[in-house]
Structures are given as C-alpha cells and as structure tokens.
Amino acid sequence: MPRDTVRLARYLLGKVLVRETDSAIFLARIVETEGYLPGDAACHAYRGITRRNRSLFLRKGHAYVYICYGIHTMLNVSSEAAGIGAGVLIRALQPLGSTAKFNATQRGPGRLTAALKIDMVLDGIDLLVRGPLWLGSDGYRATTIGNSLRIGITKAADLPLRFFIADNPYVSGPRERR
DNA sequence: CGGCTGATGATCT
DNA sequence: GATCATCAGCCGG
Numbered sequence: 536m537p538r539d540t541v542r543l544a545r546y547l548l549g550k551v552l553v554r555e556t557d558s559a560i561f562l563a564r565i566v567e568t569e570g571y572l573p574g575d576a577a578c579h580a581y582r583g584i585t586r587r588n589r590s591l592f593l594r595k596g597h598a599y600v601y602i603c604y605g606i607h608t609m610l611n612v613s614s615e616a617a618g619i620g621a622g623v624l625i626r627a628l629q630p631l632g633s634t635a636k637f638n639a640t641q642r643g644p645g646r647l648t649a650a651l652k653i654d655m656v657l658d659g660i661d662l663l664v665r666g667p668l669w670l671g672s673d674g675y676r677a678t679t680i681g682n683s684l685r686i687g688i689t690k691a692a693d694l695p696l697r698f699f700i701a702d703n704p705y706v707s708g709p710r711e712r713r
Numbered sequence: 714c715g716g717c718t719g720a721t722g723a724t725c726t
Numbered sequence: 727g728a729t730c731a732t733c734a735g736c737c738g739g
Binding site: 569571577578579601603604605606607609611624626643644645646685686687688689 | 730731732733
Binding site for chain 1: 720721722723724725
C-alpha cells in the first residue's frame with residue numbers, strides 16, 4: 536500500500552471496485568480520485584474525530600461513506616495510518632461488468648454510489664478484504680495521469696489534489712493540468 | 714453552451 | 727441554525 540494520501544489517490548486509479556450484494560455483482564474501474572490530507576481544511580477530519588467522520592481515522596483502506604447535501608452518498612478510502620484522519624474520494628468509475636443492470640452513464644461521486652448501491656451500511660468496512668465492497672485489480676495500469684484542483688470545495692481550494700486517468704472517457708470533470 | 718440556484722437531510726455547534 | 731467533497735434544471739447570450 537502507498538505510504539501517503541497523494542500516493543494512494545494515484546494508486547487507486549485503474550483499480551477495480553467490486554460491489555457484491557445479495558442479488559448482483561458490479562465491477563468498475565476507478566478513473567478519478569481526490570485526496571483529502573491530514574491538516575487539510577477541506578478534509579472532513581480537519582476538526583477532529585466525530586461519529587460521522589470516524590472512518591477516516593481507520594487504517595488506510597477502509598471505506599468512509601457519508602451523505603452529502605442530504606441527497607448524495609459519497610465513497611472515500613481512508614488513506615493514512617490508524618488515528619490520522621485523511622481519505623481519498625472516489626469521483627468517477629468506468630463500468631466493467633455486472634450481473635445486473637448497470638447504467639454506464641453514471642458519473643460523478645454522487646451518482647456512482649447510486650449505481651453500485653453503496654449506502655451507509657458500508658461505512659467503516661475494510662476494502663482490502665473480499666466482502667460486500669472491496670478493491671481488486673485486473674492488472675490494468677493507468678499510464679497517463681492528469682491532475683487538477685479539487686471540484687466543488689470552498690476551503691483549501693488551491694490544492695491540486697484531483698487525479699484522473701487522462702485518456703479515459705468516464706472521467707467526470709475538466710482535464711486541464713497534466 | 715456556461716453560470717446560477719434550489720432541493721434536501723445528516724451532522725455538528 | 728448553519729454548513730455542505732452534489733446535481734438537474736433553468737435562464738441568458
């Protein structure tokens with residue numbers, strides 16, 4: 536596992552997110568991520584541990600799931616050692632296959648969770664172990680990684696912590712700043 | 714098209 | 727009561 540949040544954000548690009556429910560399995564490649572650092576004002580862990588953000592403080596590789604704007608569910612991966620609050624937001628996926636209906640047009644952090652039926656029940660689970668939601672690999676390597684400012688935030692908005700697979704059509708936002 | 718804004722609810726102060 | 731890592735729809739050019 537990469538040793539810090541930025542390295543993890545890049546490492547996750549190209550990895551396969553596997554969602555297994557009682558009735559279906561979804562496979563999707565991670566094509567866009569954002570890093571939220573320790574001590575970063577935009578990181579939910581910035582003001583210390585609370586009931587909502589406690590999963591960010593788990594050892595790297597755990598899911599931090601929360602509801603944004605009362606509507607959208609967000610999926611993050613904790614990214615530092617236990618006790619240090621930081622994470623990587625998953626912003627876009629490329630659908631690879633499924634045993635059920637899988638809308639290939641699901642882009643953006645709030646829509647991909649709906650497509651994979653990711654909910655709060657998954658908050659805090661270990662993504663490095665096979666289970667209802669976990670991270671796999673099919674050997675694919677992201678070659679050209681793009682980088683830009685993070686999307687939709689107001690605090691620490693000047694940090695270039697968004698990463699994406701530059702030549703992947705499922706990336707949800709702008710592609711400036713290689 | 715690009716920019717603006719209302720909807721919506723869990724969370725924290 | 728304020729905040730918010732979103733999104734779809736509406737409006738103007």
